[in-house]
Amino acid sequence: DGGITQSPKYLFRKEGQNVTLSCEQNLNHDAMYWYRQDPGQGLRLIYYSQIVNDFQKGDIAEGYSVSREKKESFPLTVTSAQKNPTAFYLCASSIRGQGIYEQYFGPGTRLTVT
Amino acid sequence: ILNVEQSPQSLHVQEGDSTNFTCSFPSSNFYALHWYRWETAKSPEALFVMTLNGDEKKKGRISATLNTKEGYSYLYIKGSQPEDSATYLCALFNAGNNRKLIWGLGTSLAVNP
Numbered sequence: 001d002g003g004i005t006q007s008p009k010y011l012f013r014k015e016g017q018n019v020t021l022s023c024e025q026n027l028n029h030d031a032m033y034w035y036r037q038d039p040g041q042g043l044r045l046i047y048y049s050q051i052v053n054d055f056q057k058g059d060i061a062e063g064y065s066v067s068r069e070k071k072e073s074f075p076l077t078v079t080s081a082q083k084n085p086t087a088f089y090l091c092a093s094s095i096r097g098q099g100i101y102e103q104y105f106g107p108g109t110r111l112t113v114t
Numbered sequence: 115i116l117n118v119e120q121s122p123q124s125l126h127v128q129e130g131d132s133t134n135f136t137c138s139f140p141s142s143n144f145y146a147l148h149w150y151r152w153e154t155a156k157s158p159e160a161l162f163v164m165t166l167n168g169d170e171k172k173k174g175r176i177s178a179t180l181n182t183k184e185g186y187s188y189l190y191i192k193g194s195q196p197e198d199s200a201t202y203l204c205a206l207f208n209a210g211n212n213r214k215l216i217w218g219l220g221t222s223l224a225v226n227p
Contacts, residue, residue: 004157040219041219042118042203042216042217042218042219042220043203043205043215043217044217045214045215048214058214090157090158092158097213098213099145099146099207099213099214099215100145100146100163100165100207101163102148102163103148103150103158103160104157104160105157105158105159106157107156107157108157
């Protein structure tokens with residue numbers, strides 16, 4: 001079964017702790033994305049990667065970091081520098097990153113930081 | 115700052131009704147317009163990616179049209195069913211926008227049986 005997996009579905013952390021959200025795809029897609037959703041706002045891009053070992057900041061990259069060491073994996077670390085980390089995080093991938101290819105989404109991770 | 119607007123914000127229809135909603139976007143530097151359906155407790159799912167002015171795409175009872183000159187796209191659902199209940203998102207890929215999608219807030223559709 002091809003698709004994108006994110007784990008865990010729910011994550012709870014104490015303020016000040018870094019946390020890493022997992023995203024794996026077996027679709028052989030070059031491009032991968034991390035979005036954040038907050039109530040009343042559209043999906044906002046955190047980071048994206050168009051190819052292995054390369055990634056670019058999105059609109060709200062501050063307080064986040066990513067890596068793309070393997071084509072299949074694009075983990076997102078939410079650092080203690082992120083002011084409002086509590087949110088719903090979605091990972092997505094597309095065949096290529098040029099914007100004409102549909103994106104495939106994972107089920108999301110809801111992060112709560114207290 | 116590029117803005118993608120969707121209207122209405124929410125919609126309640128009866129089973130069997132046909133319905134439509136709008137996605138408006140800046141027409142300059144247009145590259146592509148995406149439509150996604152996001153059902154509760156599921157992942158967003160792509161419906162259409164449209165690139166040409168006048169384009170019309172169809173998937174079952176759902177169709178979409180695109181006007182890149184005036185900056186809007188319509189999504190139509192014919193004979194709505196309860197399983198069509200979802201949030202419908204559009205997203206603009208603009209050639210001058212650092213190569214990323216700009217998302218609307220979505221239209222939330224509820225179809226009553």
